[in-house]
Amino acid sequence: MHKDGPRLWDDTLMEAERIATDSKARYLQLPTPDREAEMQRTRSQFFLLLRERLRNTYLRRISKLNPGEPLAWKYISGRKRASLPPPTSLLLGDGQHTYKTARRAANALNRIFFPLHPSHKAVRFSKGIKRQNPSLGIVSSSLFGQQNNNESAASFTSFSSTSSSSEPQNNYESAATSNSVFSFSSSSEPQDNNEAVTTSGLVAHLHSPLDAPFNRTELLAALRNTPYGKAPGPDEVYSEALRHISSKGFRFLLRCVNHSWTTGTIPAEWRRATIVPLLKPGKSPELLESYRPISLTSIVSKVAEKMVLKRLLWVWTPHPHQYAYRSMRTTTMQLAHLIHEVEHNRNHYFQVNLPKKSGIGNQLHYRPHRTLLVLVDFSKAFDSIDHRVLSRLLANIPGVNCRRWLRNFLCGRYAKTRVGNRNSDRRPMLRGVPQGSVLGPYLFSLYVHPLLNLLNSFSGVTADMYADDLSIIVKGQSREDAIPTANMVLKKLHAWSQENGLAINPSKCEAAWFTLSTHTESDYDREGKWPLVVAGCKIPVMTMGASRTTKLLGMDLDPRLTLNVAATKQCAATSQRISQLRCMAHKEAGPSPHDLRTFVIGYGASKLRYGSELIWAVATDSAKNEMQKTYATLARIVSGVPSTVDPESALLEANMPPLHVLCLRARLSIFENTRACQMDWMRRPPPEPPPRAGFRISPLSRDELYAFVDAYTKDYGITQSSPREERFFRSSIPPWFAASAHRVTIGVELPIDHSITDEEELTREKRRVSEEALALHSHRLWILATDGGVDVPKSAGVGILLSSLNSSEIIEKASINCGARPCSYRTESRALLLALERLIIPRIQHRRKTLLVVTDSQSLLAALNKGPLSQTDWTEDQIWQRLLTLTCAGWSVHLQFCYGHCGIHANELADQYATQTIETGQYTEQGIAPLWHTDLLTCFTTQLTNKWRSTIRQDTHRYLLCGTRPSDLSGKDLITQEVLHRQELVHLARARCGESGLWGRLYWAVRDCTNQCRFCNISPEQSAYMRSNNDPTAPGTDTVPPSARDEDVSPVRRRTVTRRRKEKCPYCDSTLTGFSNLVSHCRSFHPEHPPPLPELKCDFCDMVFPTRRSTAQHRNRCAHNPDATRHLNSSARRRSLLPQDQPASTSTPIGPQETLHHLLLECPGTLAVRQRLGIEQDLRTEKFSQWQLLHSRKLLSLLDHLFGTQMALYS
Known part of the structure; x- marks a missing residue:
């Protein structure tokens, strides 16, 4: 089973x-x-x-499969693997006791997960907590800024836009927008008729906009960001139920959340958690300490937390050195910061006077600075947070409701552990932030905010954190200089940890000493002279020559920081996944190439490419080559081609970009991210080189990278100094300002009959459904039509204002140059933003306040349909900002999609104006629109890929057939549009690459024969054999019998000539083929006689050999043997017509090579078969193209006719 x-x-x-x-x-x-x-x-x-x-x-x-579920993930989930035994089937114990029942085991696990110490007491959050505590070093302005409860919305908005110096904020640009925000915020927020607004909520709203009741736009955004498939909490409410909640249930849920927000009461079920123990990898399942607690909390509570978090992040920005839980911050960015610091220190030199070799006098030398990295681990950091300290930090939040809700969210929490179907007794959570919640990680980031300020205040010290993983970078001339500084910093860290309830785990702390060579270190400065100590324990320091490496965020760091070790280990880890992928990618029953490619990229290539933008900058060529070989293996799995296929052909067959292109693209992306984040370490000037040769340039130098990028993008007019579009960090729309978003409606879908195949009828159908959708909004008094056009190297985004749908009179126009190489989506979005800002916002005070926006960009409307608080791009966020400005002024806006180029009057006028603008180059807006980040990466990737394709070997089988065009991965026959099964797809891919067991290079290598075409170079032995079997295609045959004209004319449809020796039984009259069959016959039928001995003497020259195998090999090639062969194949012999001196290599071309290109287009011996199958005529009449033939069953039929019944094994 x-x-x-x-x-x-x-x-x-x-x-x-x-x-x-x-x-x-x-x-x-x-x-x-x-x-x-x-x-x-x-x-x-x-x-x-x-x-x-x-x-x-x-x-x-x-x-x-469920609709939309990826095929490959479902398929691999069914593979056999060793399952972990459930805790209920084991006798759990802690070394002293053994728990035989599930309830006792649950209680024991609960005591381990939530230990109670005498010092742990329930914290009562009082209202009189001071907002500043000098002993903790907490300054309110450093976290939230000075905020008064009676301040207006205008001061609050201005504060929030300047509170963070680490990220640029998206301020309101137009005066109309700012006025609408301020006027709206100063009055009571318009609520839906079904929304319950309590008196306390209104009072809080008058004091601070942060305390305003939640609106349904915020709830919709929170529900939209709630993923499917999550386990429910104690209330047994599933996320799927909330995502499909009815309108009545939606209003009830909003009233419940607003009641909790305005009164500060948290429902009991929101503060309950169910703990499920999960065995840690590599741990014994019989020990209680081997299990990790997985907390399941209420899904409804998570929705409310997301709404609170949106507002919290508007008044608080995490620390710049905290790389977790932040937009555009990743683990690789922290690793890039470390590499930059190490390289920057190496490029700063100090002078030392050393004795000369002669012993007379001293000589001036230059030495680079070294770097010490200390990795600090906290024991149960999230579970050890002191609620009193966190309450003092929360006291600086400007909103009354927000402070009260967060404090009540932390207190009164209980958890129980579930083992099997039994639950333990509930246990209070007196410390820590609730795991499994949305707010927990951010509250921890707020908790360690003062710690990062403290550590980064020391000179020559930089501290970074990713969640609770702390890394300290110390610059020094030697260990004698760096380790005392690090000890001083660790001492301060230990004192802060004891004061704030965190515990350092010295056994998991480690350090690394980054240097180029140990020859420049003095004898006094060796390991052991200067120990690194934290909490009274010594931390091991990894130096050059150590047997182990330090790992930071999954990346192995060697002392030279070349990342060669990281590249090797990632290749080894990817090889394990390759073995799993090969089990799934069966050539007969595997997934389609498209599904398999998706899974290979997500499961295999993602492991290999982690940190590749850093590895590609500092690793050696040998490490890069190893990564490229592993990546090529992943590509071969997708298409099913063998390992003998060259990497370029394998990548084109799998339709996967080269690895170096992906790495360089990721490297440019991380530089653009750090540039947008305005990080201090990116603005540093390059160091001055010392007066000596061999100055080392930092491998992550932005000048070097941008010079490399400019060389590829200069043809598009893109340089390092080209203005970039602002990156999206957070929404520029305050959450409480989005209450009127329901007055903006969007029509995205226009269903049509997809069974229509006629082009004219399909165009009429598109026009019909578009006119019907627009007719529903024909009563609107303003019609705004937008369109974007791209004609490389020109582009334009335009908008026109009409008085009605059928009016030909354009009231006003607006156009902007979108750059040399934008995508169509970018031109459409820029056109809509420009039209709203230039054509509609100036008319905001007009008495006619109904607007209809007509566009043919369905992708843009689909992105806007996510709502104002769920946008992830700056342009779409600015579009929603203008739309909300209109709705706050009383406007009603509808955005409608219509099919383009089908006769819609408003859309045709906009399209004509866009075409005219591109041709004339006359725009109403001065300058060029800022460059979009995605367009920059696309241009760079396109240029790199084109250069790679121009350097591909042109002597491969695939290049002769397909050139550099990637294969089609639809899994269909491109001629008949029928679905091909996996076996056919694999054989077609192997045929295109020239790798088959029946012909091509693999056939030549295995058979050890020449690469001549067997249809153009038929040997005399083959001719004689074919004539003896009355083969009508044999050379010398003048006529073809009529009975053979309708049969296969292939010269290889014949019996296989065997070379195995005939052996006569010495005990009977039987004759057997091969000595092994003779021995089996004698043991079965003549057991009373001894088995025969092998004949070790040649039948032709009387030479004796030591083994039967060597005798047979000599006999087949003996000069006295008239039937001697020159190859190892068991089929009919093919001798070359050239003299006896054959080439040493089988890849040396001799006459026409037996390639698919030759067999398909050039070989006269296969012309009859091609004509009988209709391939020759259809290609000549262009019924289908050669590209379609290479992806169809017709090619398999041709190969089957050419190579006989053996093709049945493949097709």
Whole structure:
């Protein structure tokens, strides 16, 4: 039985296997031609049934998929793997006691997960907590800024836009927008009729806009960001139920959240958690300490937390050196910061006077600075937070409701552990932030905010954190200089940790000393002279020559920081996943190439490419080559081609970009991110080199990278100094300002009949549904039509204002130059933003306040349909800002999609104006629109890919057939549009690459024969054999019998000539093929006689050899043997027509090579087959192209006719 699927070995298959086994045994007992034929027949039937079962099993798996579920993930989830035993099936213990029941085990685990110490007491959050505590070093202005409860919305908005110096904020640009924000915020917020607004909520709103009740736009954004498939909490409410909640339930949920927000009361179920123990990797399942607690909290509570978090992040920005839980911050950015610091220190030199070799006097030398990295680990950091300290930090939040809600959210929390179906007693959570919650990580980031300020205040010290992983970078001339500084910093860190309730785990702390060479260090400055100590324990320092490396955020760091070790380990880890992928990518029952490519990129290539933008900058060429080989192996798995295919052809078959292109693209992206974040370490000037040769340039130098990028993008007019569009950090729209978003409606979908195939009829259908959708909004008094056009190197985004849908009079126009190489989506979005800002916002005070926006960009409207608080791009965020400005002024706006180029009057006028603007180059706006980050990466990637394609080897089989065009991964026959199964797709890919067991380079290598075309160079032996079998295509035959004209004319449809020696039985009259069959015959039928001895003497020259194998090899090539062969194949011999001196290599071209290009287009021997199958005529009449033929069953039919019945094994 299969573990996760239907039964595979059913009775029919087992019976076929038994019959095949019995027939093989009968043949071995008495080898006769009849029994051999029966054995082959039964084995073929068995393998046919087996392939059918595999295919049907795979189809049944497909039928069980949910709509939209990725195929490859579902398929690999059914593979057999060792499952972990549940805790209920084990006798859990802690070394002293053994718990035999699930409830006792749950209580024991609960005591370990939530220990109670005498010092732990429940904290009562009082209202009189001071907002500043000098002993803790907490300054309110450093976290939230000075904020008064009675301040107006205008001061609050201005504060929030300047509170953070680490990220540029998106301020309101137009005066109309600012006025609408201020006027709206100063009055009571308009609420829906069904929204309950309590008196306390209104009072809080008058004091601070942060305390305003939540609106339904905020709730919609929170529900939209709630993922599917999450386990429910104690209330048993699933996320799927909330995502499909009714309108009445939606209003009730909003009233519940607003009541909790305005009164500060948290429902009890929101503060409960169910803990599920999960075994840690590599730990013993019988010990309680081997389990990790997984907290399941209420999904409804998570939705409310997301709404609170949106507002909290408007008044508080995490520390710049905290790389977790922040937009545009990643683990690789922290690693890039470390590499930059190390390289920057190496490029700063100090002078030392050392004795000369002669011993007379001293000589001035330059030495680079070294870097010490200390990695600090906190024991249960999230569970050890002191609520009193966190309450003092929360006291600086400007909102009354927000402070009260967060404090009540922390207190009164309980958790219970579930083992099997039994639950433990509930246990209070007196410390820490709730795990499994949305606010927990951000509250921890707020908790360690003062710590990062403290550590980064020391000279020559930089401290970074990713969640609770702390890394301290110390610059020094030697260990004598760096380690005392690090000890001083660790002492301050230990004191702060004790004062704030965190505990350092010295056993998991480690350090690394980055240097180029140990020859420049003095004898006094060796390991052990200057120990690194934290909390009274010594921390090991990894130096050059150490047996182990330091790992930071999953990346192994060597002392030279070349990242060669990281590249090697990532290749090894990817190789394990390659083994799993090969089990899934079966050539007969595997997924389609498209699904398999998606899974290979997400599961295999993602592991290999982690940190590749850093590895590609500092690693050696050998490490890069190893990564490229592993990446090529992943590409071969997608298409199913063998390992002998060259990497370039494998990448084109899998439609995967080269690895170096992806790495350089990621490297440019991380530089653009650091540039947008305005990080201090990116603004540093390059160091001055010392007066000596061999000055080292930092491998992450932005000047070097941008010079490399400018060389590729200068043709598009893009340089390092080109203005960039602002990057999106957070929404420029305050959450409480989005209450009127319901007055903006968006029509995205226009369903049409997809069964229509005629182009004219399809155009009429598109026009009909577009006119019907627009007719519903024809009463609106303003019509705004936008369109974007791209004609490289020109582009334009335009907008026109009309008085009605059918009016030809344009009231006003606006256009902007979108750059040399923008995408169509960018031109459409810039056109809509420009039209709203220049054509509609100046008319905001007009008495006519109904607007209809017509556009043919469905992707833009789909992005805007996510709502104002769910945008992830700056332009879309600015569009929503203008729309909300209109709605706050009383406007009603509808954005409607219509099909383009189908006769819609408003859209046609906008399209004509866009075309005219591109041709004339006359724009109403001065300058060029800022460059979009995605367009920059696309241009750079396109240029790199084109250069790579221009350097591809042109002597490969695939290049001769397809050039540099990537293969089609739709999995369909491009001629008939029928779906091809995996076996056919794999064989077509191998045929395009020239790798097959029946012909091509792989055939030449295995058979050890020449690479001549067997249809153009038929040997005399083949001709004689074909004439003896009345083959009409044999050379010298003048006529073709009529009976043979309708049959296959292929010269290879013949029996296989065997070279195995005929052996006569010494005890009977039987003659057997091969000595092994003779021995089996004698043991079966003549057991009373001894087995015969092998003949070790040649039959032609009387030479004696030591083994039977060497004798047979000599006999086949003996000069006295008239039938001597020059190859190792078991099929009909093919001798070259050239003299006897054959080339040493089988890849040396001799005459026309037997390639698919030659067989398909040039070979006269295959012309008759091509004509009979209609391929020659269809290609000549352009019924289908050569590209379509290479992805169709016609090619398989041609190969089957050419190479005989052996093709049945493949197709």
